[in-house]
Amino acid sequence: MDRNERLAVRRRALGFLAVESVAGLVSLGLFVVGIVIASLLILIVGWLAVPVYVRVLRWWAGQARARAGRFTGTPIVGRYPPIPQRPGLDDLLRLLTAPTTRRDFAWLAIHAIAAPTAGLFLVALPVGALNSLAIPFYWWMLPADEPVSSIYPVTSWWGAAPMPLVAIGYVVLGWWSIPLIARGVAALATRLLAPRREVELSERVSALTASRAAALDAHAAELRRIERDLHDGAQNRLVAVVMMLGLAERSLRVAPEQALPQLLRAQDAASDALSELRTLVHDIYPPVLDELGLGGAVSALAGRSPVPCVLDVERLRRAPAAVEAAAYFVVAEALTNVAKHSGAKHVRVTIATRDDDTIATRDGDQAAWLVIDVLDDGIGGAVETAGSGLAGIRRRVSAFEGSLTVDSPVDGPTRLEVELPCGF
Template identity: 45%
Template sequence: MRLPDRARTRIRDAVYLVREGGYWLVSLSLLTAGVVLLPFLPLGIGLYAVPTLLDVLDRFAARAQDRAATFSSAVIPFDRRRLTGRYSFAELAALLSAPETKRDLSWLLFHGAFAVLAALLTLALPFGAVLYVVAAPLWQLFPPEAPLELTIFVRNWGDAFLMMLLGGVYAAATWVLLPWLARRFSGATLAILSPRRYADLARRISDLSAARASALAAHAAELRRIERELHDGAQNRLVGVVMMLGLAQRAAETDPAAAVPFIGRAQDAATEALAGLRAAVHDIYPPVLDELGLGGAASALTSRSPIPTSLNVNGLLRAPAAVESAAYFVLAEALTNAAKHSGASRIDVVLRTETTSREDVLVILVNDDGRGGATAAPAGGAQAPADANGSGTGLAGIARRAAAFGGRLLLSSPDGGPTNIRVELPCAF
């Protein structure tokens, strides 16, 4: 490594440590707020402030983790929790005792204790090196009765040489110590904020179990839907075809001319049955996905929407067939919900692929300017609105479909609108 490269590395180390020292004030503020809040927790009053404080701490710790990971070129192989919504007293107590909260608090204590010390040392060592090397030779400019004072009074060249040597020691310490200190600080941050391996494995097992249950539920729902479509549609029409042909056969035995209308009705019923079968096949896996890809299929969906809809597919990459099929049905359901319940005058759809450190994620964004009030709660649930984008089971079905792929539905729909739907589908499910 060339000297300029090493110098840039030292500067990068110093910037990281000084920046963490700047964030020390935030750590101190959070610690102070926690200490002030602590006496009120047994009374129950302090629990109302817990979600806000934990949310700020969680965001602060997440950003520190990202800074440490960026500095050390590390990969964070897990997703941090998201604190949203309202909580009961029992849920708030569970939040306080959660492993994530304990890790965040442990890191906050570490950061509050060492961040400012590391930053001060980062600034003091190079400053001392420059001061001693530059100022010591100037001892002759000071009068004998008020000599230059560094670590000692500098009255002659021997004292000046000793101070310059001490400045060199500070410079060497800066060169050697800063990389070590920066690596240790970033490594400690990642180690404290990362879950222990057994906890990570337990979380992954829990996530996989939930995804498997969602996949089975979604599969069962799809089978029931297809069975209803075939039973109520194609099967009934085929029964009609058989009946019409039977009547035509009887009529042909006595009056061939009377059989013609029955044959025509049988032909119409067969045509309708064929259309029903095509629709059922389309609902299993739309052929347009193979022909045009997800972008083209989405364009066909948005063009049929009764509400003016814009589509942006910039940044969309090909994904596994199962993921693209799920995205197609998610978009179809979201557009149908908006058309039925939102009262919107415009819908904006964005499909893109976001690349993370772990995997590619297919993101579906559907935003409308309707009345809002949507919820992903199942129909009839306690949170189901009387009039919202999510009336019925549309958004709940989207959430289940996303969960089956290890993804999620993020919904923002305040009363009065707008409604913003974001569905994330991991491509390496």
């Protein structure tokens, strides 16, 4: 490593420590706020503040990961369980005691002390060097009973003479130690904020358990819907067809001239039953997905939407069939909700494939996410309740370990964002 490279390394270390020393003061403030919220947990206001504080804590820990990753050149991945939209007391308790929350708060406490201390050390070294250089020029002006205090009291010219060497010692100490201190502060974030293997496995098991339960619920709900549609639609029409054919058979024996109209009615009823069966099959898996892909299938949905719809699928790539089917039904349900409840005049649907740089295979393949964004200019105030369209979307998305975010303030606009994993 040549001289310019060594200088560049130390400049980066100085800049990193300067930023971290200021960030440590922010961590100290967040740590104090956390202690205050913990003391208020005996009141309702304390529990209401937990989701907000955890979101801020996660964001701040993410900023620390990003800074440490840029300094070391190695990205630090952060994974968190989702925060429920309307958490109950059990959800808040799980959120407060989650391993990720405890980990982030432990880092916050250590960072609040270590980073400002490193910043003080960063300031103390050059100040000590300058002071040591200046001591030979002013030590004799101080009273004999209050000598200059450096690494030792200076009370004579013989004591002041080595001070330039002490200043050089400060410079050498800073030149050698500042990169080490910077790496230590970065290692603090790497060590404490990177997800541990056992925590990852535990969270993965929990996520798989939840997604399995959601998949079973979604499957059971789909079976109930199919049974209901068959019973109320095609089955009734087929029963009517059988009855009409029976009447036509009797008419052929008694009054043949009346048989033809009855056969025609039976044919119409059979055609209606066949149409309903085709619709039912389409609702299970739309054939248009195989023919046109998700972009073409959603284009058909946008064209049939009662609310004028703008569709953007320019950054969309093909995904597994099950994921595309789930995305299709998510968009269909979202557009139905917009038409029924929002009072919107326009709606925009954006579907894109987003690569995940934090997850990759040994061959270099990156994981990808299918991101669906539905934005309308309606009245807002959408609330997810049991049996609602939003609950159905969440159940379908959870079966794939995806996420659903709904932002719907009163007076609008309403934004629905869904992320579905596409694999590698």
